[in-house]
Amino acid sequence: MPAECANNVPGDLANLVSRLIMEKFSELTDGMTSAYARRKVLAGIVMTTGESTEGAQVICVTTGTKSINGEYMSDKGFAVNDCHAEIISRRSLLRFLYTELEKHLSDNSEVKNSSIFxxxxEQGGYKLKDNVFFHLYISTAPCGDSRIFSPHEKVTEEPGDRHPNRNSRGQLRTKIESGEGTIPVSSQITQTWDGILEGGRLLTMSCSDKIARWNVLGVQGKKMMINVSVINCVLACT
Ligand SMILES: [Zn+2]
Structure with a gap:
């Protein structure tokens, strides 16, 4: 599936995706008094099949703005390091993909045919059926470069980048431990497990950098190549 950027997403589709995600969040949280019913950043993934948006399906709805401090890392994999909403959305998508892969491997032909894979x-492995598309919605620009130099910046009469030489632009950034915001990462630093255990800062890539990586390598990790169109509220509403 070809990668799409937000600029290529038709407005109607972008509005539909954002509406479906917000409706699902309301459906899940209306009447809830728990802290989980509150949100700052909302993200989610919608799947469409074919040209039509009919039958568009919400795969996940997620919230979150924090990543953990190094001292809470688990060597048994029990802790989620990065809980930013869009990162949790990707984790949820992977879980959905594994379920669909299981369906494809089923002995029951009806179940097998219902899989999206x-x-x-020739190459081996699996791929999405041609008509399957995923759309990632984020209610704000992703942290890092996208948020700092966000589409909120007013377009001036001069086209293009007004600060092409600004040193802070286009740098890899890491999230602040247990907090919000990002800082440029130094190329001098090599992160090590024992270094973190001794109190070294845990380096977690900004969401802008992670999404840039997904756009090149796919969101799936390995063996399949899957790209999603990214929609955030700024673009979805214009
Ligand atoms: Zn983030």
């Missing part, structure tokens, strides 16, 4: 004959 099919086998890649």
């Amino acid at each position: 099919e086998r890649r004959e």
